[in-house]
Amino acid sequence: MNIKQEIVSRISSFPTLPIMVNKLLFALNAQEPNAAEVNKIIQYDPALTANILKAANSAFLGFRNPVNSLSEATFRLGTKWIFQIAISSLIYSNLRRPARGYELSDTELWRHSMAVATVSENLRNLLNIRDAGFIYTAALLHDIGKIALGDYVSQHFDDLQKEIDENKISFEMAEEKVLGIEHAEIGALISENWHFPLPIIECIRWHHNPDGAPEVSDAIDLVHIADSICLMEGLGIGRDNLQYRASENALNRLGITIDKIELAVSQAIVVLEEVENMFKDIPAAEAARR
Amino acid sequence: MSLIVVGIADYQTSNRADDVIITYSLGSCIGLSIYDPIAKLGGMIHYMLPLAKISPEKAVAKPAMFADTGIPALLNRLFAMGASKSCLIIKAAGGSQLMDQNKIFNIGERNFLVLRKILWKNNLLIKNSDVGGMLSRTVRFEIDTGRVTVKTSLGETEL
Numbered sequence: 001m002n003i004k005q006e007i008v009s010r011i012s013s014f015p016t017l018p019i020m021v022n023k024l025l026f027a028l029n030a031q032e033p034n035a036a037e038v039n040k041i042i043q044y045d046p047a048l049t050a051n052i053l054k055a056a057n058s059a060f061l062g063f064r065n066p067v068n069s070l071s072e073a074t075f076r077l078g079t080k081w082i083f084q085i086a087i088s089s090l091i092y093s094n095l096r097r098p099a100r101g102y103e104l105s106d107t108e109l110w111r112h113s114m115a116v117a118t119v120s121e122n123l124r125n126l127l128n129i130r131d132a133g134f135i136y137t138a139a140l141l142h143d144i145g146k147i148a149l150g151d152y153v154s155q156h157f158d159d160l161q162k163e164i165d166e167n168k169i170s171f172e173m174a175e176e177k178v179l180g181i182e183h184a185e186i187g188a189l190i191s192e193n194w195h196f197p198l199p200i201i202e203c204i205r206w207h208h209n210p211d212g213a214p215e216v217s218d219a220i221d222l223v224h225i226a227d228s229i230c231l232m233e234g235l236g237i238g239r240d241n242l243q244y245r246a247s248e249n250a251l252n253r254l255g256i257t258i259d260k261i262e263l264a265v266s267q268a269i270v271v272l273e274e275v276e277n278m279f280k281d282i283p284a285a286e287a288a289r290r
Numbered sequence: 291m292s293l294i295v296v297g298i299a300d301y302q303t304s305n306r307a308d309d310v311i312i313t314y315s316l317g318s319c320i321g322l323s324i325y326d327p328i329a330k331l332g333g334m335i336h337y338m339l340p341l342a343k344i345s346p347e348k349a350v351a352k353p354a355m356f357a358d359t360g361i362p363a364l365l366n367r368l369f370a371m372g373a374s375k376s377c378l379i380i381k382a383a384g385g386s387q388l389m390d391q392n393k394i395f396n397i398g399e400r401n402f403l404v405l406r407k408i409l410w411k412n413n414l415l416i417k418n419s420d421v422g423g424m425l426s427r428t429v430r431f432e433i434d435t436g437r438v439t440v441k442t443s444l445g446e447t448e449l
Contacts, residue, residue: 103443168389170389228388228395231317231388232317232318232386232387232388232395232397232398233298233317233318233319233338234298234315234316234317234318234319234386234426235298235315235317236315237315237317237426239443241386241424241425241426241442241443242317242386242387242388242389242424242425242426243389243424244388244389245388245389245390246388246389246390246394246395248390248394251394256394257394258394259344261394261395261397262339262344262345262397263344263345265338265339265397266338266339266344266345266348266355267345267348269298269299269338269352269355270348270351270352
């Protein structure tokens with residue numbers, strides 16, 4: 001078995017996500033999350049409901065009167081916000097782990113994931129791109145393949161770096177060359193294994209190479225640009241450093257200017273601090289048990 | 291010794307000889323250390339973007355986010371603590387880039403350009419710098435000696 005076959009054969013043993021994640025994703029219709037449906041799914045999980053209420057009552061949002069129920073939180077903050085907090089805390093509780101060979105601690109990888117999700121959401125708003133929650137979810141999970149690939153990156157790091165230095169290729173291209181598969185593809189295979197909606201799988205698969213996607217999309221371009229911005233800003237960065245390419249085509253397709261990038265960066269950093277505080281107290285129950 | 295951490299879009303100062311100021315994970319951001327060896331005090335800023343005009347309200351809330359609001363704020367704080375302009379030793383690290391720079395993703399480069407412009411306008415010079423490239427950097431600054439070190443995945447060097 002070569003390295004690629006070995007890596008792919010292990011994908012089925014990668015941690016699963018609670019069924020609720022899929023239920024939530026499929027409750028997102030074409031453009032807007034369905035409020036009644038989302039709340040119906042969440043209310044059966046007391047721990048998740050408690051997390052959402054805690055987040056809704058965080059100092060960051062600054063409500064004078066406490067939010068006491070899911071429907072009240074929906075009324076005040078909107079279904080999209082509820083969905084984002086729900087999906088973030090489910091992923092946080094179940095998949096918060098390090099990507100070892102990349103020298104990304106669980107905290108750093110989570111920080112990077114939240115940063116890319118936050119910047120994606122900011123850019124999406126600035127560009128008026130409609131999305132029910134797939135982009136946010138894909139942004140949160142875009143580097144999930146790094147968790148699975150970490151041990152192999154660790155074993156072959158010198159070869160990877162040599163490829164990059166000698167051939168001026170990006171880190172994921174070196175992974176492809178040395179290991180036979182790169183972390184974005186592994187992430188896509190993992191999310192296929194989870195039976196995720198196709199748009200999310202495609203965002204994860206093409207997040208370093210949006211021009212390679214069989215069908216280019218705003219969602220793929222956004223996740224790519226948000227990831228590039230967060231790598232550039234050093235938000236949750238590992239041993240792979242900034243050795244990635246940003247696609248000029250993706251920028252042009254989205255019509256992003258330097259001003260919009262800088263504005264998204266300046267907005268995201270403030271939000272990110274608050275969001276990180278919101279998640280600080282949520283226990284990583286599932287992850288701790290494994 | 292106490293370790294003073296400079297967050298993103300933040301600056302910190304100290305005049306305690308046993309303090310060490312540190313900032314982690316500089317990508318395109320710049321970590322600027324300013325030291326007065328006579329008064330034995332110094333400060334470090336970790337700014338993200340060159341110019342505050344992109345978001346004036348953010349510049350009010352977090353001046354250290356931008357070079358043009360953060361660096362003067364840090365300098366003024368140091369002068370208020372007793373630093374004198376003629377003594378200052380200034381060192382810069384960061385300003386990394388992604389691969390294949392097009393005009394849009396060169397925030398790192400512009401961060402350094404604006405820094406030089408601001409210092410030049412104030413008749414100040416950078417003593418040493420380690421900027422550009424594709425590595426993320428962590429910068430450590432000792433108040434006692436003024437020693438500044440830069441750590442990357444390749445190792446640690448003195449600036």
